[in-house]
Amino acid sequence: MVQPRFDAFQAIADPSRRKMLRLLSKDSLTINSLGEHFDMSRPAVSKHIKILHAAGFISIQDIGRERHCTLKPDGFHHLQEWIDYFDKFWVSKLKKLETLLHNKSLNKK
Amino acid sequence: MTKSIHHKFFLPHPPEMVWDYLTNAELMAQWLMKNDFQPIVGHDFQFKTNPIPSLDIDGIMYCTVLEIVPLKKLSYSWKAGPGGGKITLDTLVVWKLQPNEKGTDLLLEHSGFSEIENLKLYEGMTEGWSKNVQKIADRLNAKYGTAQI
Numbered sequence: 001m002v003q004p005r006f007d008a009f010q011a012i013a014d015p016s017r018r019k020m021l022r023l024l025s026k027d028s029l030t031i032n033s034l035g036e037h038f039d040m041s042r043p044a045v046s047k048h049i050k051i052l053h054a055a056g057f058i059s060i061q062d063i064g065r066e067r068h069c070t071l072k073p074d075g076f077h078h079l080q081e082w083i084d085y086f087d088k089f090w091v092s093k094l095k096k097l098e099t100l101l102h103n104k105s106l107n108k109k
Numbered sequence: 110m111t112k113s114i115h116h117k118f119f120l121p122h123p124p125e126m127v128w129d130y131l132t133n134a135e136l137m138a139q140w141l142m143k144n145d146f147q148p149i150v151g152h153d154f155q156f157k158t159n160p161i162p163s164l165d166i167d168g169i170m171y172c173t174v175l176e177i178v179p180l181k182k183l184s185y186s187w188k189a190g191p192g193g194g195k196i197t198l199d200t201l202v203v204w205k206l207q208p209n210e211k212g213t214d215l216l217l218e219h220s221g222f223s224e225i226e227n228l229k230l231y232e233g234m235t236e237g238w239s240k241n242v243q244k245i246a247d248r249l250n251a252k253y254g255t256a257q258i
Contacts, residue, residue: 009197009198009199009222010197013199079222081163081164082164082198082222083113083114083222085161085163085164086114086219087114090114090116090217090219091116093140093141094116094118094215094217096139096140096141097118097120097130097140097141098118098120100130100139100140101120101122101126101127101130102121104126105121105122105126
């Protein structure tokens with residue numbers, strides 16, 4: 001299965017979706033019972049679920065007539081990838097700055 | 110999980126010299142990226158680098174200068190995306206300079222990864238999701254016997 005690798009940040013930029021993830025971090029829930037926590041229409045809930053699903057934050061399992069949502073690590077891993085990337089990025093840049101300043105002060109002497 | 114990036118670098122040089130390299134576009138380009146930075150609060154500028162396909166970033170960082178305290182503090186927003194003006198990363202970069210006897214401590218904080226800080230669920234994340242997977246497996250088992258997921 002292809003994991004969409006984009007929009008993880010946008011997925012969690014929305015307060016309702018963050019609340020959904022918080023609720024799901026305690027227990028897996030059906031879309032219906034998840035919707036009970038929100039003052040929004042069923043299609044609106046479904047739309048949020050779809051976005052979370054596409055960004056790899058949840059998996060959806062059909063059990064009987066119910067659709068169960070469960071938290072999934074992929075989306076979170078993706079967020080971590082971004083942070084790790086910039087972490088390394090800054091270290092390499094700062095080292096460059098260190099060298100540059102060092103050479104500059106040597107030239108002065 | 111790490112929620113923001115912190116680095117502290119000691120540089121055996123006076124703050125004035127370090128500050129120049131943080132706020133002069135030409136000097137910044139020498140170690141960071143090409144840019145059109147100006148040390149003016151509210152100034153919009155860009156850093157340009159090669160595209161980063163693994164992160165779906167087109168290589169342009171869209172920034173706005175937010176705070177300047179000469180020789181002490183500099184902050185700017187740091188946004189990026191896959192192109193066409195779409196922003197998927199909206200973060201904040203803060204530089205602080207602390208002079209000491211031997212030079213300057215340069216502190217960097219890169220934060221605001223779309224409110225990850227506010228997303229408390231990360232703490233229990235690993236445990237949380239594996240528990241959930243187990244729960245759903247239990248439910249499936251209860252319903253269908255030894256169903257596999």
